[in-house]
Amino acid sequence: MFSSDLANDASLKNVLEVDSIMLSFGSRNIVTDCYLQCCTGDIMGLLGRNGCGKSSLLKIIFGTLETENKSIRINKQVYTHPYKEGHLIAYLPQHGFLPQSLTLKKIIDLYIHTDSGKTTLLSDERVKSLYAKRVSELSGGERRYFEVLLLISMDVKFILLDEPFSYVEPIYRQTIMDLIRRYTSHIGFIITDHDYRNIIEISDRIVLLTNGVCKHIKNLEELERWGYLPPGKLEH
Numbered sequence: 001m002f003s004s005d006l007a008n009d010a011s012l013k014n015v016l017e018v019d020s021i022m023l024s025f026g027s028r029n030i031v032t033d034c035y036l037q038c039c040t041g042d043i044m045g046l047l048g049r050n051g052c053g054k055s056s057l058l059k060i061i062f063g064t065l066e067t068e069n070k071s072i073r074i075n076k077q078v079y080t081h082p083y084k085e086g087h088l089i090a091y092l093p094q095h096g097f098l099p100q101s102l103t104l105k106k107i108i109d110l111y112i113h114t115d116s117g118k119t120t121l122l123s124d125e126r127v128k129s130l131y132a133k134r135v136s137e138l139s140g141g142e143r144r145y146f147e148v149l150l151l152i153s154m155d156v157k158f159i160l161l162d163e164p165f166s167y168v169e170p171i172y173r174q175t176i177m178d179l180i181r182r183y184t185s186h187i188g189f190i191i192t193d194h195d196y197r198n199i200i201e202i203s204d205r206i207v208l209l210t211n212g213v214c215k216h217i218k219n220l221e222e223l224e225r226w227g228y229l230p231p232g233k234l235e236h
Contacts, residue, residue: 013039013040013041013188014039014040014074014075014157014158014188015037015038015039015073015074015075015076016036016037016038016039016061016072016073016074016089016157016158016188017035017036017037017071017072017073017074017076018034018035018036018037018060018061018070018071018072018073019034019035019036019071020069020070020071021034021057021060021067021069021070021071022067022068022069022070023053023056023057023060023065023067023068024068029212030052030053030056030212031053031056031057031060031067031209031212032212032213033212033213033214034057034209034212034213034214035214036061036190036207036214038158038188038189038190039188040157040158040184040185040186040187040188041184041185041188042184042188042189042204042205043180043181043184043188043189043191043202043203043204043205044188044189044190044191044203044204044205044206044207045191045192045193045199045200045202045203045205045206045207046058046190046191046192046199046206046207046209047192047196047199047206047207047208047209047217047223047228048192048208048209048210048228049210049228050194052209052210053209053212054162054192054209055093055094055162055192057209058091058160058162058190058192059091060072061082061089061160061190062082062083062089062091062160063079063080063081063082063083063084063089064081064083064091074088074089074157074158087155087156087157088156088157088158089156089157089158089159089160090151090154090156090158090159090160091151091159091160091162092147092148092151092159092160092161092162092164093162094162094163094166096143096144096147097147098135098143098146098147098150099135100134100135100136101134101135101136102134102135103131103132103133103134103135104127104130104131104132104133104134104135104146105131105132107135107150108121108122108150111150111154112150112153112154114155116155117153117154117155118153120149120152120153121149121150121153124149126142126145126146126175127146127149130142130146139169139172140167140168140169140172141168141169141171141172141173141175141176142172144164144165144168144172144176145172145175145176145179147164148161148164148176148179148180149179152179152183152187156187157186157187157188158187158188158189158190159187159188159189159190160189160190160191161180161189161190161191161192162192163192163193163194164176164191164193165193165195165198166193166194173198177198177201177202180202181202191203196223196228196229200220205217206220206223208222208223208226208228210226210227210228220234221234
């Protein structure tokens with residue numbers, strides 16, 4: 001459930017800080033003023049209208065999208081391309097990333113190289129039943145659940161999830177939310193979704209990206225005040 005409280009004592013946690021980001025496409029400014037701090041134990045929701053730059057911001061943080069200016073720090077160390085470090089950050093793109101022709105067993109062998117990571121995956125009851133299937137044989141919910149658990153099993157400090165609930169059966173949305181909550185003790189999550197209700201349900205902090213600026217939401221009524229939701233929408 002969403003709370004305006006900040007994360008617990010950051011000095012005892014891994015800390016991801018993002019600031020000084022400037023991104024433009026041609027003459028259009030996408031991001032002009034953004035500061036984010038995510039600690040292990042956080043589930044930060046990132047909201048914004050379609051096309052406002054949410055996916056671009058996640059790619060900048062991950063390190064795969066170049067921009068005019070940025071500062072990405074993890075535990076006060078600057079990283080230009082955090083994903084290249086291997087142990088820091090993982091990213092779930094909006095449209096998935098798994099090869100459709102491979103079985104889940106093969107994907108686990110390719111992506112996970114630690115015994116603890118393989119144990120996390122293979123001890124999961126849902127994955128056990130899908131072990132021999134190809135990605136192309138999975139439902140939307142099964143695929144998304146497996147993708148999220150695969151990233152969790154990589155033993156990273158932060159995970160960026162872009163639209164993890166889109167095109168997912170309702171029963172699996174809740175299952176994926178439960179999965180994320182299960183691992184927040186040692187992972188920080190930043191999550192976007194086109195349905196604000198999913199973000200409100202899963203997040204303990206919310207940031208609204210509007211007109212290129214990150215607004216840190218202290219109460220849900222601010223989503224109406226900033227024009228993201230029409231007046232009275234939260235009452236329904």
